[in-house]
Amino acid sequence: MTGNELICAKLSTIQSKVSNHFNLNIGNNSVECLVFTGGICETNGYLIKAPGGAILVDAPEGILDFLIKEDVDTELLMLTHQHFDHVMSAAEVSEHFNCPIWAFSEYDTSLTLESLFQESGGPAIAVKPYQIDRIITETEGDERLNASGLSIQVHHVPGHSPDSICFYLEDAEALFGGDVLFQMSVGRTDFPNGDMNLLVDGIRKKIFPLNDRVTVFPGHGPETSIGFEKSNNPFLSSF
Numbered sequence: 750m751t752g753n754e755l756i757c758a759k760l761s762t763i764q765s766k767v768s769n770h771f772n773l774n775i776g777n778n779s780v781e782c783l784v785f786t787g788g789i790c791e792t793n794g795y796l797i798k799a800p801g802g803a804i805l806v807d808a809p810e811g812i813l814d815f816l817i818k819e820d821v822d823t824e825l826l827m828l829t830h831q832h833f834d835h836v837m838s839a840a841e842v843s844e845h846f847n848c849p850i851w852a853f854s855e856y857d858t859s860l861t862l863e864s865l866f867q868e869s870g871g872p873a874i875a876v877k878p879y880q881i882d883r884i885i886t887e888t889e890g891d892e893r894l895n896a897s898g899l900s901i902q903v904h905h906v907p908g909h910s911p912d913s914i915c916f917y918l919e920d921a922e923a924l925f926g927g928d929v930l931f932q933m934s935v936g937r938t939d940f941p942n943g944d945m946n947l948l949v950d951g952i953r954k955k956i957f958p959l960n961d962r963v964t965v966f967p968g969h970g971p972e973t974s975i976g977f978e979k980s981n982n983p984f985l986s987s988f
Contacts, residue, residue, distance in 0.1 A: 775899070780799060783796040788809045788810035790834040792810075793809070793969060797897075799897035802825065804824065805826045805827070806829065807927070809834060813838050817845075826842055826851070827851045827916065828852040829927025830910040831854065833862050837876060841877065852881045854911070856878060860911070860912055861874070901916050903915070909940075917959065924964070924975075926966065927967070927968045930978060932973035934970075935948055960975065961976030
């Protein structure tokens with residue numbers, strides 16, 4: 750096993766097929782979504798063809814070629830967090846489409862984990878620097894983030910990474926969760942600033958109160974649901 754593969758081991762306990770196409774029902778509209786899985790960590794990037802322009806959630810390695818092949822003019826890139834496998838193509842996507850990048854924190858090599866691997870003598874990780882054009886804050890109460898005509902609740906759930914956020918589309922009963930919650934697993938917490946208790950507490954207080962029918966589209970592996978994870982996720986039942 751290579752160094753990079755060791756980095757990505759344990760990201761998900763389930764290996765099964767990820768849906769590469771689905772639709773979100775929002776009001777009277779059906780919004781098409783495409784999934785690209787790429788890079789050494791098999792990271793999911795989600796393209797949402799929103800009414801006001803296409804939104805990309807995360808930018809794993811290789812996704813620019815996918816977007817060009819699909820002939821989709823991406824209007825916005827939103828990051829669930831900035832670990833290297835989710836942002837390897839962020840700079841090139843932003844440059845190619847001249848689209849802004851929104852995230853919870855400014856770009857920092859401590860968030861991409863580049864500085865960690867450099868200091869520890871681990872495998873070389875090189876992320877092309879990018880600019881965060883808008884800092885996204887957690888929404889509260891009736892507050893919503895408007896992105897290309899979509900109304901989105903933002904939940905800040907640290908523990909895997911200090912900048913981890915989830916995008917919740919209430920009308921569509923869909924959560925784009927990054928590396929917070931997986932099918933039968935959760936994000937790893939053995940990186941700097943990782944905290945399993947903080948992660949589990951955030952899931953229980955901010956994610957599990959959502960409707961059991963909500964589909965979770967994670968950063969790795971197949972989609973799942975809030976209801977299924979409440980009943981079956983071993984990482985949450987043990988805390």
